Amino acid sequence: MKQKISHIRFIDFSGEANPYGTLRGKQTYEKLVDFIESSPAYILGISFDGLTGADSSYLRESLISVVKKFKDERSIFIQDLTDRDIIYNLKLAAEAKSQPIVNWVGSECMVLGPEPSPSNRALLDLVISNRSLTTSKASSTLDISVQNASTKLKKLFEDGYITRSEEAAETGGKEYIYHAIGQSA
Known part of the structure; x- marks a missing residue:
């Protein structure tokens, strides 16, 4: 598969190490949408490096909503997520939107969500x-x-x-x- 892959850091869009809440999630969603729409990459890797926390409502409104919006056009995955609390919150967010998301840590793959x-x-x-x-x-x-x-x-x-x-x-x-x-x- 010879398609362009782009990598970004989620913290660069969240603006903080422990983002939370629906409103902040929607603000991050808009930033991510703007970036993705201007990017030629078909595949986007989002690093969780630098995040110390994130609640499920924030993750639902930001990341999972973006994955769902672009699922027919782009492939989005996450990486560098090892924090069990964030993984749990992301799983809840993905289940709430019925939208799976793939998490890579090294060569190990974990699918979160339904x-x-x-x-x-x-x-x-x-x-x-x-x-x-x-x-x-x-x-x-x-x-x-x-x-x-x-x-x-x-x-x-x-x-x-x-x-x-x-x-x-x-x-x-x-x-x-x-x-x-x-x-x-």
């Missing part, structure tokens, strides 16, 4: 562990039909758990390559 169905979870885990794969690879690995794998991967993509790119298939035509959002992209 849980996919168990069968879709198996596919999500496969995409994350392989970093990218085709429908046929998913089908053969999980011993499910190509059509079933295709439907489930498309659902994971549409719901914002993974991203995809279109490439020429070896047999002619085009095929989608599904990717974990973030560092693997």
Whole structure:
């Protein structure tokens, strides 16, 4: 996947190390939207480095609202988030908006927010562990039909758990390559 990736620090948009509240969240949302709309990057990594806290209402109105707004146009992930309290608050915010978000810490990936169905979870885990794969690879690995794998991967993509790119298939035509959002992209 050869698409431009941009990295930003969330604290540069929040303006403080422990942001909180709906109003501040909406203000940060506007700053993030302005930045994203002016950026050519398809993939955006947001570092949580420097944040000491953030409540769920702030995260819901700022970050999760931005991810939801751009989910059909851009892939947004977070990184450098290890604080358990912020992770918990971000999970609550993502669940409230029914919008998953991917968190990378080093080479480890954690998806926060609503849980996919168990069968879709198996596919999500496969995409994350392989970093990218085709429908046929998913089908053969999980011993499910190509059509079933295709439907489930498309659902994971549409719901914002993974991203995809279109490439020429070896047999002619085009095929989608599904990717974990973030560092693997």
